[in-house]
Amino acid sequence: MADKRDYYEVLGVERSASESDLKNAFRRLARKYHPDRSTEEDAEDRFKEIQEAYAILSDQQKRAQYDRFGHDSPQGNPFGGFGGGGFNINLEDLLGGDFFSSMFGGGGRGRTRQRRGSDILIRHSIDLKHVLEQSEQEVIIELPEACDSCAGSGAQDGEMTSCTKCAGQGQVRVRQQVGPFIQQSVQPCDECSGRGSISENPCRECAGSGQEMKSKTLRFNIPLGAEDGTRLRMRGNGEPAPQGQGEPGDLFIELEIEQHPWFERSGADLIMSLPLGYSDMVTGTTITLEHLDGKSLDIKIPAMSNSGETITIKKRGLPRQRGSGRGDVIVLLKLHMPKKISKATKKALSALKENLSPADTKQSILDDAVDRRAGS
Ligand SMILES: [Zn+2]
Ligand SMILES: [Zn+2]
Structure with missing residues (x-):
């Protein structure tokens, strides 16, 4: 219980909050987090926390005690210390009939009330x-x-014939221990599946x-x-x-x-990697793909491109969820290395070697290192 949240914080009110401030805050939160209604993931825990905070702060004596000692009351935690059985918060009175009638689907108090259908x-x-x-x-x-x-x-x-278990009401009152509280709820009668008759x-x-x-x-x-x-x-x-x-x-x-064969999403942007041969990188080229929007996507690779560089094609990504317009397509260039080459190709490449390789290997390593340092 060491990391228990402050009760005022739980209810989102000032320490000077009046009784009616507390009540309003509780109502608002309880409606939001009631486990039968809420779709929030931690609804049940939040609901317990809200109930506990309200049980303490709505009781003048317990509130004064809490204001002085916080959770570390000399008598242990407030629940143990304050004679801690269960608090019986009457949710129906606090939240009002409309909350429950919409939850259980119409009908006045004490009448046959039905639960809402399942999600x-x-x-x-x-x-x-x-x-x-x-x-x-x-x-x-x-x-x-x-x-x-x-x-x-x-x-x-x-x-x-009328169901004997619920006397034809279709519902039974159930007392349930929820954390430190005893909560009364109305549930459909299991004998007649809530119908009131069998x-x-x-x-x-x-x-x-x-x-x-x-x-x-x-x-x-x-x-x-x-x-x-x-x-x-x-x-x-x-x-x-x-x-x-x-x-x-x-x-x-x-x-x-479903995952796209080559696009990855990054928000509204679409990212893909494009393998290119050495000659395409050197001379430049245009690759055309059929795009998700039904139109063709032209990727223009400039001459003397490098593996690892990216090309951004503006506004051809996905629509932005909030706001307008579309994201971009970002293409990452990757040098494609063939698995094997023919003898003729090998011969042709060897003939080109002098043109393609640096004239002075040592000098080119140094140049490259200088470039990298300048760039970073
Ligand atoms: Zn029944
Ligand atoms: Zn039938």
Whole structure:
């Protein structure tokens, strides 16, 4: 517990914060990090931290103690020291009915409240060229829907009796230890799967679940310049709420961008290495490739180029994610050494040797060293 964060810092308030400042900060953060809702990765830990900070600071006596001693209260950590059983923060009162009604999908307090449907995450692969222009993609997902045969009731003959475990409410109250807290939550009844009623004679098509899987086709656009791992969220396209009485979950589409055979990405720039023969390096040439944007990419190599030099072709890279325009294509020149050469070529090269090699080897080594020192 040595690296425990300061409670005021956790809630993002001043040390002089009033009771209502604290409450507002707590509400805002709790809404953001509630583990049933949040898609933040560390939501659960953050939520516990926020709850703990609020439990202490909202209690005048504990706050005074904390202000004097911080986490190192003479009575041990605040939880042990303050008689530490569990804090029972009433989230429903603090966060308000609207938070929970949107979470559980409508219905007033104490009525049958349904949970929101689950979120779905799917992965979708695209070619690199698809991030260059507005491109529409299609995914097919399987979603549970009300069974046709029993109209979602789950009963073969349509006859249902009230569930005894939840007294027909479809939900049960569960007390749960979350870290140092006892948290009360409402969960769907497992006996009747939250439906409130059960059938003696379950539907044969869906084995009494009331649901069957159906496939659904969805279209979406790839954002310009999207990177590998980008997650797109399609609100309301996740699983329907159990019993179809709440908000559906969301669909997340994680983009997998396939590796290009020769381009590497560096932000909006595209980097490639281009192997060239010695003669092309010396005399210069133009190499034309078909580019991702459908037009040809002309790479002009000037005469007397060197291996390791780069050529930048402006604005032929990928679209910039924020802002406008495109990145560049950067071409790294590499001297290509043939694996073997014919006798005739070897003979021809030998004849050229005098022209191609430095006249004075020692002098050229020295010149090169001077050049390098001047350059760096
Ligand atoms: Zn059915
Ligand atoms: Zn039940």
